[in-house]
Amino acid sequence: LLSRSEVDAGALVAGAAARALDAQSPDDVTVRVEPALLHVDPLRLRQVLVNLVRNALEAAPGERVEVIGERRGGDG
Numbered sequence: 001l002l003s004r005s006e007v008d009a010g011a012l013v014a015g016a017a018a019r020a021l022d023a024q025s026p027d028d029v030t031v032r033v034e035p036a037l038l039h040v041d042p043l044r045l046r047q048v049l050v051n052l053v054r055n056a057l058e059a060a061p062g063e064r065v066e067v068i069g070e071r072r073g074g075d076g
Helices: 009-021 042-059
Strands: 005-008 029-033 037-040 065-069
Touching (some): 009 029, 037 042
Parallel strands (some): 029 065
Antiparallel strands (some): 005 037
């Protein structure tokens, strides 16, 4: 069952990226997210983002991973 709430996209993504780092250097991940409020299940979305960032770090060791969030379409 989803537990949706309104969350700040930037804070959610930044927190997920930080959690994904483990032993990696914080310089390995760059986060840029446009301001937005999301109506989502924050725990589930954060886990998806953590997995994506970890996969990217593992797939390209030594490379910088960029997480970019842009608003597109929608009504706001």
